[in-house]
Amino acid sequence: MKGQPMPWIGLALILIILNGCGGSRAPQGKPAPELQVESSAFRAGEAIPTRYTCDGEDLSPALSWSEPPAGSQSLAVLCDDPDAPVGIWVHWVLFNIPPTTRSLPEGVPADPVVAEVGTQGSNSWHRLGYGGPCPPAGSTHRYYFKVYALDTRLALQAGADKQAVEKAMKGHILAEGQLMGRYSR
Numbered sequence: 111m112k113g114q115p116m117p118w119i120g121l122a123l124i125l126i127i128l129n130g131c132g133g134s135r136a137p138q139g140k141p142a143p144e145l146q147v148e149s150s151a152f153r154a155g156e157a158i159p160t161r162y163t164c165d166g167e168d169l170s171p172a173l174s175w176s177e178p179p180a181g182s183q184s185l186a187v188l189c190d191d192p193d194a195p196v197g198i199w200v201h202w203v204l205f206n207i208p209p210t211t212r213s214l215p216e217g218v219p220a221d222p223v224v225a226e227v228g229t230q231g232s233n234s235w236h237r238l239g240y241g242g243p244c245p246p247a248g249s250t251h252r253y254y255f256k257v258y259a260l261d262t263r264l265a266l267q268a269g270a271d272k273q274a275v276e277k278a279m280k281g282h283i284l285a286e287g288q289l290m291g292r293y294s295r
Contacts (some may be wrong), residue, residue, distance in 0.1 A: 145287030146176040147257050151216070158253060158291040159235035165295065167217075170202065171255075174213035178259030180282045182207045182209040185228075186258045186279060188272055191243065193251040201253065203231025203242040205264050222268030231270045237267060243293035250294035259285040 114189075127204040151171035152158050178185065189202035204218070207228035214227065220239025223229050230238040245251040264278040 141287040143179055143283050145178060145257050145259060147255060147287040147289040148174050148242045149172055149255070149289055149291070150174075154289055154291075156291060158243055158293045160200055163242040163293055167241045168240070168241070169217040170214070170238060170240035170242075172214060172216040173257070173289070174254055175257045175287060177212070178209060181261055182259040182261045182284055184209055184260050185211060186260060186264070186275060187214070188241075188256045188258075188275065189240070189253060189271065191245070191251050191253050193245070193249070195246065200234040201242065202233060202255075203270065203272050203275055204228045205266065205270070205275050209259070213244075228294045229264075229266070229268050229270075231266075231268070231272065245293060245295055252290050252292055254288050254290050256286065256288040258283050 121197055126175050132138045148154075151162060158171070162169055162171045173187065177183075184205065186205040187202060187207065187208035188200070188204075191199040191201060204214075205228055207214075208226065211227075218224055218227055218240060220230060220237065222238060225295045231240060237242050243251060258279060260279060260282045261284050262282045264275065266278055270278075
């Protein structure tokens, strides 16, 4: 049938596209289970206390999460602000957290490697460790604390940025979850 579209080609393309989605998921292609992420400092969707911002002590808030799936070899935490005027602003990159860890204390030091905590990456200020919310005056921004359970340890050095960590995590995420807080000035 010259000039007639072949319906199976369209179906095949849709299947290829759908199979390629979720590129950061575990190799099985199944959706990653959800981790429940909480903080004793604030509840989901609520205001982040000043203590954890550039207007306060700039401490990382305490975080906790549910049990990661069997086979988890490490965890990672990323915190970013998608409302920043210059694009996504990265506030925290922490990876190679031991898989048995279920929480982080308040005020994780900005050392390259924190014993029994993990390896610090570089934030958008080009500094190691956590940098708290610091939006422009008159605006409210959202801050996402994302926790990932991985089937590997990341072969990255301290100071790796979010892009490098996300690239290294691709195909290794077993579970993930997030906690969103807001801050305004």
